[in-house]
Amino acid sequence: MKKTYLLTPGPTPLPENIISIFARPILHHRTPQFQALFEGVKTGLKYLFQTKQDVIVLASTGTGAMDAAVSNLFSKGDKVITINGGKFGERWTKISKNYGLNPIEIKLVPGNAIEPNQLETTVRSNTDTKAILFQASETSTGVKMPTPEICKIAKEYNLLTICDAITACGVFDLPMDAFGLDVMITGSQKALMIPPGLSFIALSDKAWAMRERSELPKFYFDLDKERKALSKNQTAWTPAISLIQGLEESLKMIKEEGLQNVFARHDLLARATRNAIQALGLEILASKSPSPAVTAVKVPPQIKDGKAIPKTMRDKYGVTIAGGQDELEGKIFRLSHFGYCDRFDITTGISCLELTLNDLGYPVEFGKGVGAVLKTFANAKL
């Protein structure tokens, strides 16, 4: 008998009270029953996004909403600034190029956040830029980007802010309206604790005005059509009904815990994880600006095959974590600590890591990592 655990930055584990919802008969979407459900979902999403704007629900995963942001707001030849702090920042550049935009990419050293000064310099030398496209949390490197500072610069130079908040929204405080974000995006399999298959996108008034002027072709991801349907508590196309039924419950759970409490929990779990990593003598990739969503850890030089860490944890012990992607493959591993995640998910993850490091020949004083976790919990006032 081997139980399995999931500590990945998406999908995150499904709460038991949500999982049972997916074992209900299917509901038809063009009915008053669905409309009533969807109305509640709309309210819950505004609370989650901390916005007065409508949050549009797409039947796609997060990349679909990123695609929608570009194809709905811009036109061929538009200049945008993309912040490439890793695989997902790079995706903004790729999408922009695919649609014929002219992206000015700021490529960061993996693990680094953008320096506001660096961003401002780029903005100043590209005065014809329309928008800054970035991640609030770069999942591939575990970096938290300085969203308020990015928004401040954007405001000063009258640029739109297009924020991939896929592992940020519902993870840490990211009030869309208060920060002045023009587009905010998330996905269902992250802080929302349901399976992948839904993405979410909200636009500011300024972004909706840009939508009017965009000349790029779009159909399935036409946000204007979705906005009109949303006003009737509907979607433009057939929605992913069963996932929306689960969403209703996850939004209720978040509301019940309270957003600020959710953020405090994630912060505590992230700090506990980072303390454990340091106690074990390992190095955090994003040491200066770590994300409360996921901690990326450098593979120590004693372990030659970096991919063996997540592989051993999963295959020998049943604990699934994430490895590095693309240029970071084999160089880092990533422990996630958000969504349906509690104290003992962290002790489990760190316990498993201690066993695995020992298996792979890295010197471990058993209990040192877990001890640091427990100490963090004991000192927390939560």
Add this chain to the structure above:
Amino acid sequence: MKKTYLLTPGPTPLPENIISIFARPILHHRTPQFQALFEGVKTGLKYLFQTKQDVIVLASTGTGAMDAAVSNLFSKGDKVITINGGKFGERWTKISKNYGLNPIEIKLVPGNAIEPNQLETTVRSNTDTKAILFQASETSTGVKMPTPEICKIAKEYNLLTICDAITACGVFDLPMDAFGLDVMITGSQKALMIPPGLSFIALSDKAWAMRERSELPKFYFDLDKERKALSKNQTAWTPAISLIQGLEESLKMIKEEGLQNVFARHDLLARATRNAIQALGLEILASKSPSPAVTAVKVPPQIKDGKAIPKTMRDKYGVTIAGGQDELEGKIFRLSHFGYCDRFDITTGISCLELTLNDLGYPVEFGKGVGAVLKTFANAKL
């Protein structure tokens, strides 16, 4: 106590052995476990599509795959012929226009199938056309289109055939390769008996060659990226994991019943429904070429409020059927008979219809419709 029944052309009811799969813990998609599952799914989809080509799985509903077909194969200004037999045929025209194509639309009287002669005339006077875009089954009118004849004309004039088979694939015999279809599309909430959120698209060699030359922008729906990922039993972006787990089981069920038996069952249920409708003195919209997926029935003149039929069936009796859409709203109602649907779903649907017609003042001799259903079953050799 009131049980509920679903006789709509999508979503269709979920089989009990599939529904329980959705109450499993979530699986991570970048794992050998998922890859093994996805490999089985790939094989099952080839069997369903009756093709040697790879069937690509998108995290979107069917309209997403229609969007993908246009944006992946064509370039601005390309001339195509669209067959508009109803709401979904019209969608081909809209998508084509959105992407700057030049669609020549053949608009049919609702309820009619395309006449091969009419199609050939249009093709002949538009020799610079690249493709014919059509529905194998037009869900909004319950019409079965003459796919083999359409393919024959396309072949003669060297045109691509782009087939929305959303309520056709797995409903009746539509062998992609044998018919020479270049693109075939379906969705998860139809004959596949799982919730909406997945769409499927397969391309012929000729269509893949067109993909190379297409100049339209695309990112999320880039089929080339998906094809490459599929060769590693993966998807380009995060897949809708839980739906794919359900899909594995539904494909097994279809394989176990056998495609030809599935088709024979749908044909029997459709015939039984049509016989009941006629026995009740009602008129079928698509009398000449009815679809085995769904039967569209004209609201009789005795009933002034046509929308009252589906409303009464649903709200008073718990049986959800579909009404008419757009210009057919209030003029027809639609009874579906495919997917997880058996003899007694039809007797239920027709029983409920008899009660409802009587409620609304249409003269009914109780049992006449159901009697016709039972007679059809008794005469069938199945």
